[in-house]
Amino acid sequence: MNEKTRFMLALITPAALVLILFQVVPILTGADASFRNWTLHDPKRTWVGFANYLHVLRDAEFRDIVLPNTFGFMIATVACSLVLGLAIALMLNNRFPGRWLVQSFVLLPLMVAPVIAAIMIRWMFNDQFGVVNAALEGLGLAPISWLTQRWTTFAVILLTDVWLWTPWFALILLAGLQSLPPEPFEAARIDAASAWRTFRYITLPMLRPVMVVCIVIRAIDAFRTFDIVWTISGGGPARATELFSIYAYVEAFQFLNLARGSAAAVIGAIVIVVFALLLYRVLNRFVEVSK
Amino acid sequence: MADIVLSNVHKVYGHVVAVTDINLAIKDREFVVLVGPSGCGKSTTLRMIAGLEEISAGTIAIGGRVVNHLQPKDRDIAMVFQNYALYRHMSVRDNLAFGLRNRRVPADEIAAAVSRAARILSIEPLLDRRPHQLSGGQQQRVALGRCIVRNPKVFLFDEPLSNLDAQLRAQMRLELKELRLRVPTTSIFVTHDQTEAMTLGDRIVVMKDGVVQQVGTPLELYRKPANRFVASFIGSPSMNFITLRVSADGEHFALACHGWQFRLPARRFPHLGSHVGRSISVGVRPQHVRLGAPVNDDQIALNGAVTVTEQLGDEQLLAVRLGDGEIRIAGADPDLSLPTGTQIEAAIATDHLHFFDELEQI
Amino acid sequence: MTDIAAAPARSVGFFFALAPRGKAVFFALAATAVCLLFAFPVFWLILTSLRTGTGVYYVHRGTEFTTDNFHEVLSQEIVLRALFNSFMISTLATVLSLGVTATSGYMLSRFKGPIPNAWFSLIYIFRCVPYVAWVLPLYFVTQKLHIFDSYWGLLLPHIAVHICFFSWIMKGFFDGIDPSMEYAAMIDGCSRWGAFWRVAMPAAVPGLTALAILCWLYTWNEFLFALILTAHETPILTVVMAQFVHELGMEWHLMSATAVIALVPALIVTLFGQRYVIRGLRI
Numbered sequence A: 001m002n003e004k005t006r007f008m009l010a011l012i013t014p015a016a017l018v019l020i021l022f023q024v025v026p027i028l029t030g031a032d033a034s035f036r037n038w039t040l041h042d043p044k045r046t047w048v049g050f051a052n053y054l055h056v057l058r059d060a061e062f063r064d065i066v067l068p069n070t071f072g073f074m075i076a077t078v079a080c081s082l083v084l085g086l087a088i089a090l091m092l093n094n095r096f097p098g099r100w101l102v103q104s105f106v107l108l109p110l111m112v113a114p115v116i117a118a119i120m121i122r123w124m125f126n127d128q129f130g131v132v133n134a135a136l137e138g139l140g141l142a143p144i145s146w147l148t149q150r151w152t153t154f155a156v157i158l159l160t161d162v163w164l165w166t167p168w169f170a171l172i173l174l175a176g177l178q179s180l181p182p183e184p185f186e187a188a189r190i191d192a193a194s195a196w197r198t199f200r201y202i203t204l205p206m207l208r209p210v211m212v213v214c215i216v217i218r219a220i221d222a223f224r225t226f227d228i229v230w231t232i233s234g235g236g237p238a239r240a241t242e243l244f245s246i247y248a249y250v251e252a253f254q255f256l257n258l259a260r261g262s263a264a265a266v267i268g269a270i271v272i273v274v275f276a277l278l279l280y281r282v283l284n285r286f287v288e289v290s291k
Numbered sequence B: 001m002a003d004i005v006l007s008n009v010h011k012v013y014g015h016v017v018a019v020t021d022i023n024l025a026i027k028d029r030e031f032v033v034l035v036g037p038s039g040c041g042k043s044t045t046l047r048m049i050a051g052l053e054e055i056s057a058g059t060i061a062i063g064g065r066v067v068n069h070l071q072p073k074d075r076d077i078a079m080v081f082q083n084y085a086l087y088r089h090m091s092v093r094d095n096l097a098f099g100l101r102n103r104r105v106p107a108d109e110i111a112a113a114v115s116r117a118a119r120i121l122s123i124e125p126l127l128d129r130r131p132h133q134l135s136g137g138q139q140q141r142v143a144l145g146r147c148i149v150r151n152p153k154v155f156l157f158d159e160p161l162s163n164l165d166a167q168l169r170a171q172m173r174l175e176l177k178e179l180r181l182r183v184p185t186t187s188i189f190v191t192h193d194q195t196e197a198m199t200l201g202d203r204i205v206v207m208k209d210g211v212v213q214q215v216g217t218p219l220e221l222y223r224k225p226a227n228r229f230v231a232s233f234i235g236s237p238s239m240n241f242i243t244l245r246v247s248a249d250g251e252h253f254a255l256a257c258h259g260w261q262f263r264l265p266a267r268r269f270p271h272l273g274s275h276v277g278r279s280i281s282v283g284v285r286p287q288h289v290r291l292g293a294p295v296n297d298d299q300i301a302l303n304g305a306v307t308v309t310e311q312l313g314d315e316q317l318l319a320v321r322l323g324d325g326e327i328r329i330a331g332a333d334p335d336l337s338l339p340t341g342t343q344i345e346a347a348i349a350t351d352h353l354h355f356f357d358e359l360e361q362i
Numbered sequence C: 001m002t003d004i005a006a007a008p009a010r011s012v013g014f015f016f017a018l019a020p021r022g023k024a025v026f027f028a029l030a031a032t033a034v035c036l037l038f039a040f041p042v043f044w045l046i047l048t049s050l051r052t053g054t055g056v057y058y059v060h061r062g063t064e065f066t067t068d069n070f071h072e073v074l075s076q077e078i079v080l081r082a083l084f085n086s087f088m089i090s091t092l093a094t095v096l097s098l099g100v101t102a103t104s105g106y107m108l109s110r111f112k113g114p115i116p117n118a119w120f121s122l123i124y125i126f127r128c129v130p131y132v133a134w135v136l137p138l139y140f141v142t143q144k145l146h147i148f149d150s151y152w153g154l155l156l157p158h159i160a161v162h163i164c165f166f167s168w169i170m171k172g173f174f175d176g177i178d179p180s181m182e183y184a185a186m187i188d189g190c191s192r193w194g195a196f197w198r199v200a201m202p203a204a205v206p207g208l209t210a211l212a213i214l215c216w217l218y219t220w221n222e223f224l225f226a227l228i229l230t231a232h233e234t235p236i237l238t239v240v241m242a243q244f245v246h247e248l249g250m251e252w253h254l255m256s257a258t259a260v261i262a263l264v265p266a267l268i269v270t271l272f273g274q275r276y277v278i279r280g281l282r283i
Ligand SMILES: Nc1ncnc2c1ncn2[C@@H]1O[C@H](COP(=O)(O)OP(=O)(O)OP(=O)(O)O)[C@@H](O)[C@H]1O
Pocket: B013, B016, B017, B018, B036, B037, B038, B039, B040, B041, B042, B043, B044, B045, B192
């Protein structure tokens, strides 16, 4: 082993040790559980092969509700936060009085613990005491029981997630905007390009690498969202808003079948790994095209 | 004492062969220039000497010691990078002192060395600035200063002048020559600019596609280029090449192409004998074509119509149609009025003709 | 890297395209809307924290306000301990995560070949694994190592989470730094470590600062790991807050008061750090 290889290995050793001990080992342990019979009447934990996987894949709940929910949620939250975050970043990229204040307000969600935000928002959407229904009444509209129907619950969850993550997009895109070279914009001014065309044909393409990185990272995280959904709806009403990490959690800890929960988690992991690798390909292509 | 010897050095990146079989002996205090077109492996060679790149095969020795497995820091060299690579979080003074501090030189010696280098390069007023507060030429000088404070065995330069404007480049070239007199040190200088190569180098190494084409003094390269590539690369404007067919004609060889032909005495050009019946490339530098008819037997004539003229003030450059091709002529009187289409007559001394086959000079 | 703070802001917004005439009005409206949207839940949280225990049911109607909630919360020993613990964990996790991932990101940025590729694939794939597949076995691992409910038991898993994401971002930072500076340092007498530590790291400071701030905020607000990997020995603020609502029967006023207290350090960090975050966060 030459000196360069030793240096490379030394650079990653601390990270690799922590990663293996606290991520790889637990995940493999969990994966091991997914191949066993974990029900209470089998204390020996017999090896059952792919039975748990087959069960999950055959479960109509998983196929017809959980997977569409998860992908729908991922696409919706990433799209909304991206558009909103881009709009805010563009706004903050201008000099105007009070910019610092607006920027600080936009960053507020980063400072609040997501669980607390979720608890707060659940309370705001409460049927009887929530401020949202009070406002609706004040406007002379009928109150809505937000958290007892599938789509309204979904909307509230989405709103929370977008609220939490838009600042993150805004920050990174603003940093991206500020690091763009000024020459193309100057050239566009000389070419008399309208503001819209400047945005569409110069800002957007130059910002694309940053946007793609944001999208990939955020899509992976959205796919495994757990805490805010758990806090707001617990997957309800009647498991209608379960994402796959909730599904795995419910299987493992409420139906007390750790094996089945692990199998669901592994399936989800495989789905998102494949999805992420595809996204990464796209990312690479995009970044090269725009260079 | 600090000579550099490269023996059979190769460099391969995966499947890309960057440098093939370089053999080169650089004497102590010699200033050698590596020159060649972009991507020919100059930087790779330099970086192998610096120890920044592993050597795929062969050996490199500095001062008689094989350095293949030595770290850059242990080779006692200094290097100037194309973009200067100044430490942007340090002041100029700290940039200069960094290498000495790494070697645990006492503080008073460091201070003395820094102020000496600053004086040589006249950057004393800049010592407390940061690199981003300097102009390109000043950064360049700091980068040079970083080399000379250390008093290393070898200087390596990787296109240090290419980011400067033409005027500054000419000035820095002179300063580099002065620096060589004050701080004589074995140096290797990489450039793709033949003017820099000609003016700076004691010897020049011309490379192409990872292969050394010729090694020699500037005059040797100019007068006796080993092959067509070197001939075209060295000299400005670059050499004219005309493809001519050789045939035997009694005591003479006749060389002809469409629209031009001339005869050369076989006695004086015996090496053309083996090319009778074949086409060869004849090269002639623009400076060696004179306007006017031949004045003696050692000159050959050519006629053609002017296509383009370039006025340089002290001379004119002409392009003249010759058969199917064009020939460029330098050194024409700037006051001559030569509108396009003017028929002119010119002469070339046969001594100045170069003959090339596909591989080398005949 | 040029100083972007000094560069004039460029008008590239599509707000101008939408409303070239009523630009200022439109702009002010948009800015206000954005502020309201992002501030409202936080405003609501603060309002709730100032009401009495039952006042929470008519937050938007009543007019009585009190600061008793804060007194009550701050007199509970567990809240104070949780504040201290959360602060320590966030700070230590930030320092250690950055230390560990700076080297890993540097390696990914500067080297090519099978080892970096393997490492990159590893962290990319493990970033995709959902927490549920992970927290329960993690609980067993910390038990086995006898670090459950201790600083290390929470710190190390946090670092593990950060490794994937931060290594990637750090790689971006180092990609933006010209490696010839390190070559110069190596020729100037530094070892590879010296070049990394004395030249590459100082040049990456803006990026590191940004990441440090985000990392601190993230850890400060993290809930799931804290919930599963700690118990009475090491109370963590988010868990303590959530327990006001879950176990002791809906003590909204106390939860909000604690949340507002938790907001203060985060607010300080963000307000002072936002310039550095925006300057440093260029991928
Ligand atoms: N890290 C690398 N991986 C693969 N190929 C490389 C690498 N570095 C250089 N090469 C290849 O090696 C060859 C020589 O490169 P080198 O940088 O030495 O050229 P150069 O003569 O310095 O050119 P220039 O004048 O443009 O600097 C090129 O074909 C280049 O593509």
